[in-house]
Amino acid sequence: MKRVLLAWTMMLTLATAAYAVQPDEIMSDAAKEARARDLSRELRCMVCQNQSIDDSEAPLARDLRLLVRERIAAGDSDAQVIDFLVARYGEFVLLKPRLNSHTWLLWSLTPLALLAGGIALWIHGRRRGQSSAERDTALLNLTPEEETRINQLIAAEPASEK
Secondary structure (H helix, E strand, O other): OHHHHHHHHHHHHHHHHHOOOOHHHOOOOHHHHHHHHHHHHHEEOOOOOOOEOOOOOOHHHHHHHHHHHHHHHOOOOHHHHHHHHHHHHOHHHEOOOOOOOOOHHHHHHHHHHHHHHHHHHHHHHHHHHHHHHHHHHHHHOOOHHHHHHHHHHHHHHHHHHO
């Protein structure tokens, strides 16, 4: 029973992803269609924002899929199609933005945040270690008056217990 349920779940998952591209969008040339599908997986749906246009059922995603297929049918290379869409919609249309002067902060923010967090943890650990060491040395460095007072208290303690 579990296998049947798992099989149905997998079929429904695969079927919903396949429904995004409508039959009237598919190109007659299989090689061009494969190129179009590969390009569509690299482009972001402007409505869904976390899906490729290949997976999205939004009307704008359909328009973008058709536009990709039109450009391929016109003889554009993959790079020309991507450049055309980036020029028209901006870098946001790419699911994986290019590394250039506009996106360097986006690409470097995660490593910089991890580095800053590591440095902050290291500094915090050193401060905690130093403060406890300073407390220990402060207890060991007594003034002569403090030592005399401690010795008097220690000497007086056994007398009070008797």
